[in-house]
Amino acid sequence: MNETIKYLLDETRLPKRWYNLVADLPAPPPPVLHPGTLQPVGPDDLAPLFPMSLILQEVSGEREVEIPEPVRQVYKQWRCTPLYRARRWEKALDTPARIYYKYEGVSPAGSHKPNTAVAQAFYNKEAGVKRITTETGAGQWGSSLAFAGALFGLEIDVYMVRVSYNQKPYRRALMEAYGARCVASPSPETASGRAILEKRPDHPGSLGIAISEAVELAAQRDDTKYALGSVLNHVLLHQTVIGLEAMEQLALADDYPDVIVGCTGGGSNFAGIAFPFIGEKIKQGKPTRIVAVEPAACPSLTRGMYAYDFGDTAHLTPLTKMHTLGSTFTPPGFHAGGLRYHGMAPLVSHVKELGLIEATSYHQTGCFAAGLDFARAEGILPAPEANHAVKGALEEALKCKEEGVSRAILFNLCGHGHFDMQAYIDYQAGKLTDQEYDPSELAMALSGLPSVPA
Amino acid sequence: MNETIKYLLDETRLPKRWYNLVADLPAPPPPVLHPGTLQPVGPDDLAPLFPMSLILQEVSGEREVEIPEPVRQVYKQWRCTPLYRARRWEKALDTPARIYYKYEGVSPAGSHKPNTAVAQAFYNKEAGVKRITTETGAGQWGSSLAFAGALFGLEIDVYMVRVSYNQKPYRRALMEAYGARCVASPSPETASGRAILEKRPDHPGSLGIAISEAVELAAQRDDTKYALGSVLNHVLLHQTVIGLEAMEQLALADDYPDVIVGCTGGGSNFAGIAFPFIGEKIKQGKPTRIVAVEPAACPSLTRGMYAYDFGDTAHLTPLTKMHTLGSTFTPPGFHAGGLRYHGMAPLVSHVKELGLIEATSYHQTGCFAAGLDFARAEGILPAPEANHAVKGALEEALKCKEEGVSRAILFNLCGHGHFDMQAYIDYQAGKLTDQEYDPSELAMALSGLPSVPA
Numbered sequence: 009m010n011e012t013i014k015y016l017l018d019e020t021r022l023p024k025r026w027y028n029l030v031a032d033l034p035a036p037p038p039p040v041l042h043p044g045t046l047q048p049v050g051p052d053d054l055a056p057l058f059p060m061s062l063i064l065q066e067v068s069g070e071r072e073v074e075i076p077e078p079v080r081q082v083y084k085q086w087r088c089t090p091l092y093r094a095r096r097w098e099k100a101l102d103t104p105a106r107i108y109y110k111y112e113g114v115s116p117a118g119s120h121k122p123n124t125a126v127a128q129a130f131y132n133k134e135a136g137v138k139r140i141t142t143e144t145g146a147g148q149w150g151s152s153l154a155f156a157g158a159l160f161g162l163e164i165d166v167y168m169v170r171v172s173y174n175q176k177p178y179r180r181a182l183m184e185a186y187g188a189r190c191v192a193s194p195s196p197e198t199a200s201g202r203a204i205l206e207k208r209p210d211h212p213g214s215l216g217i218a219i220s221e222a223v224e225l226a227a228q229r230d231d232t233k234y235a236l237g238s239v240l241n242h243v244l245l246h247q248t249v250i251g252l253e254a255m256e257q258l259a260l261a262d263d264y265p266d267v268i269v270g271c272t273g274g275g276s277n278f279a280g281i282a283f284p285f286i287g288e289k290i291k292q293g294k295p296t297r298i299v300a301v302e303p304a305a306c307p308s309l310t311r312g313m314y315a316y317d318f319g320d321t322a323h324l325t326p327l328t329k330m331h332t333l334g335s336t337f338t339p340p341g342f343h344a345g346g347l348r349y350h351g352m353a354p355l356v357s358h359v360k361e362l363g364l365i366e367a368t369s370y371h372q373t374g375c376f377a378a379g380l381d382f383a384r385a386e387g388i389l390p391a392p393e394a395n396h397a398v399k400g401a402l403e404e405a406l407k408c409k410e411e412g413v414s415r416a417i418l419f420n421l422c423g424h425g426h427f428d429m430q431a432y433i434d435y436q437a438g439k440l441t442d443q444e445y446d447p448s449e450l451a452m453a454l455s456g457l458p459s460v461p462a
Numbered sequence: 463m464n465e466t467i468k469y470l471l472d473e474t475r476l477p478k479r480w481y482n483l484v485a486d487l488p489a490p491p492p493p494v495l496h497p498g499t500l501q502p503v504g505p506d507d508l509a510p511l512f513p514m515s516l517i518l519q520e521v522s523g524e525r526e527v528e529i530p531e532p533v534r535q536v537y538k539q540w541r542c543t544p545l546y547r548a549r550r551w552e553k554a555l556d557t558p559a560r561i562y563y564k565y566e567g568v569s570p571a572g573s574h575k576p577n578t579a580v581a582q583a584f585y586n587k588e589a590g591v592k593r594i595t596t597e598t599g600a601g602q603w604g605s606s607l608a609f610a611g612a613l614f615g616l617e618i619d620v621y622m623v624r625v626s627y628n629q630k631p632y633r634r635a636l637m638e639a640y641g642a643r644c645v646a647s648p649s650p651e652t653a654s655g656r657a658i659l660e661k662r663p664d665h666p667g668s669l670g671i672a673i674s675e676a677v678e679l680a681a682q683r684d685d686t687k688y689a690l691g692s693v694l695n696h697v698l699l700h701q702t703v704i705g706l707e708a709m710e711q712l713a714l715a716d717d718y719p720d721v722i723v724g725c726t727g728g729g730s731n732f733a734g735i736a737f738p739f740i741g742e743k744i745k746q747g748k749p750t751r752i753v754a755v756e757p758a759a760c761p762s763l764t765r766g767m768y769a770y771d772f773g774d775t776a777h778l779t780p781l782t783k784m785h786t787l788g789s790t791f792t793p794p795g796f797h798a799g800g801l802r803y804h805g806m807a808p809l810v811s812h813v814k815e816l817g818l819i820e821a822t823s824y825h826q827t828g829c830f831a832a833g834l835d836f837a838r839a840e841g842i843l844p845a846p847e848a849n850h851a852v853k854g855a856l857e858e859a860l861k862c863k864e865e866g867v868s869r870a871i872l873f874n875l876c877g878h879g880h881f882d883m884q885a886y887i888d889y890q891a892g893k894l895t896d897q898e899y900d901p902s903e904l905a906m907a908l909s910g911l912p913s914v915p916a
Binding site for chain 1: 464465466468470472473532535536537538539546550568570572609612613614631632635636638639640641834837838839841842843879880881883884886887890
């Protein structure tokens with residue numbers, strides 16, 4: 009009863025290199041296109057937004073990228089994150105499955121986001137950047153970059169989706185505690201923000217709009233760059249530290265996953281746990297099933313088109329080929345704010361097209377129910393985003409029970425829910441519903457996709 | 463730059479026994495008295511409230527008490543907690559001090575409280591108890607017992623100080639997420655609650671009242687016991703796992719503290735880090751200074767009387783000799799709710815009287831300022847309670863700088879501030895003031911102390 013099985017790596021065994029899945033893919037990902045010329049972008053096109061070191065990572069084909077020593081120093085504060093065998097939950101579910109979860113909520117910001125925030129802050133600092141602009145939805149990313157900015161002495165300006173800015177003052181307060189500036193988006197500080205406010209002064213904002221604002225400001229100033237918390241190749245690269253550690257930890261357990269589950273918004277925590285195992289699948293023919301779980305109300309991987317699209321609303325970003333619901337699509341206001349994005353990481357989309365991963369979607373109330381059951385068994389209350397991974401793992405565990413088969417299930421518990429208690433209050437009060445997106449709005453958003461010749 | 467120095471013990475080196483300071487004290491602590499007879503209470507007097515195993519720990523003179531295997535299993539989920547050398551903060555302060563902090567915020571409830579909650583839940587479960595009643599102020603303790611109750615299959619009823627119940631819905635939501643029942647106190651469920659509500663229906667409540675309610679209910683039902691989150695000897699005993707680990711971790715660092723700092727409300731986190739070192743001080747004559755930091759608005763150790771007093775408002779508890787502001791004293795509503803208690807752990811009070819520890823007090827704005835500076839250097843945002851320890855460590859570090867001396871300072875960072883963001887919002891908006899207690903109210907409360915012949 010109440011057995012705890014925890015696997016940790018000592019400091020000498022922490023990963024020294026991130027893993028770049030691109031090197032092992034059977035087909036290269038489609039190029040990123042300049043929206044004006046429709047030609048592949050080169051490093052110079054991205055130079056106004058990112059330091060060259062990150063641009064080179066974005067296009068790198070090298071299998072391994074060294075984690076700089078100053079980044080590893082900061083990682084050490086909370087890494088290795090624990091890998092647990094969920095013995096108590098297994099018993100509660102009466103399943104023969106062997107369930108493992110990697111817990112990223114032990115970081116100072118409470119989620120996996122600092123893995124890339126710290127790396128991005130380091131490379132920007134090294135390039136002489138003084139200020140970084142970014143967007144945030146629920147605030148996990150903004151608070152992580154604020155944390156990293158404090159450690160590296162960078163000014164951080166966060167454009168936070170207005171509805172979240174108003175609904176989640178505590179995430180905002182965390183950013184401000186770390187010394188960052190947090191602005192409600194759309195804001196009067198940018199042309200793209202002003203254009204939207206003129207039409208609708210009370211606009212609730214969206215991740216796409218906030219990206220436009222942050223990108224616009226970064227492009228204007230030499231001492232300022234932009235940072236994105238998900239979607240891009242270099243962000244996914246930094247998150248592979250999760251899967252690399254998990255692989256070593258599972259070796260300590262003398263086990264290997266039959267199924268890997270992660271939740272997907274922009275794709276970074278999913279890629280973080282999954283990509284190293286996808287590499288093994290390709291190179292060694294491992295039969296691992298890899299399942300992306302997304303919210304049914306914002307189902308880019310399961311209901312979107314695989315097409316070139318903008319990453320933002322004002323169409324300031326390059327075009328990337330990805331599963332998208334259309335850059336003008338506004339998902340319903342469900343609680344997993346970190347999963348409310350119209351697109352999917354191009355690299356995650358690409359491996360989906362290659363048949364290397366599966367995708368499924370669940371509505372939020374089922375995810376909260378799974379999250380609460382998990383919390384009462386394992387003692388950790390997951391973030392609403394992470395509840396989607398919990399739900400995915402639960403369904404796999406129940407399948408094992410039905411079939412009478414013991415499979416090893418690994419999932420990523422990407423953050424704790426201590427900043428999301430209002431969602432739990434609403435759920436327990438029966439106030440949460442399973443919102444559906446508007447199919448006609450989706451059709452309209454998809455019809456507006458940019459036209460790119462094949 | 464950004465160097466991280468972290469010390470962890472592997473599972474084989476985790477403490478197997480708690481440390482009981484009573485065994486090494488030069489004088490035994492004064493007895494606990496029955497309020498009716500004024501004679502020392504025996505185990506049978508306490509049996510309606512606690513399982514016998516905990517009562518025996520409460521009066522034990524044994525130096526070491528074995529940590530039961532099922533408790534160690536749950537501890538393993540988050541223990542060993544990290545001991546950090548605060549290199550970044552040292553540099554920001556430009557101090558020659560070597561600052562170490564033990565970080566208890568990695569527990570699933572975000573504080574040190576599960577160390578005793580898990581133990582108490584285990585012993586109650588073992589004794590056949592079905593339900594535990596308790597009180598909570600800010601909610602750290604209530605959510606920790608709720609967590610432990612979920613793991614051991616116990617019903618948990620938490621009487622939460624009404625003003626906190628209303629102001630801190632997220633702590634309450636965490637308890638409910640773990641399946642506990644949370645009731646605003648004073649409540650109509652008890653005679654002591656009803657008596658207060660009759661006089662004043664909008665009474666804001668106090669820890670003393672909530673204790674009365676929880677004790678009253680536990681005493682009425684055979685299947686129900688009571689649990690306290692601080693103050694009592696057995697609670698402090700369970701928390702010594704903090705200091706025992708820290709001592710081993712400092713040995714890894716090849717260092718030993720010259721000064722140890724902890725914040726004190728009821729005294730449990732302070733005792734947890736300090737008692738094992740006080741034992742060394744007594745046995746080996748180590749010159750370690752040990753500093754308790756309390757809020758200036760509720761200064762039991764620095765301004766209270768050392769006298770017999772009740773632990774609760776309705777005077778249902780036994781009498782213990784402690785530093786007290788009087789059981790009717792109502793401290794101002796400052797933000798470190800976990801430190802708003804009229805009394806001090808009898809054992810902490812006793813070692814203060816023996817000259818083994820010092821005590822000091824700070825106002826809250828200085829503590830928040832210290833906490834924010836710490837967060838920006840070290841990346842971890844402390845709970846308002848823990849900010850008092852941060853402030854104490856800061857003052858010691860500045861003394862080292864003034865004197866040009868390098869001393870090793872160890873402090874306990876007993877919890878993270880993710881549930882306390884409103885306090886940070888208020889502080890950063892300049893809305894927090896340094897409240898003073900009312901001296902005439904203190905005089906009145908002290909004049910009402912029970913009369914106990916010497």
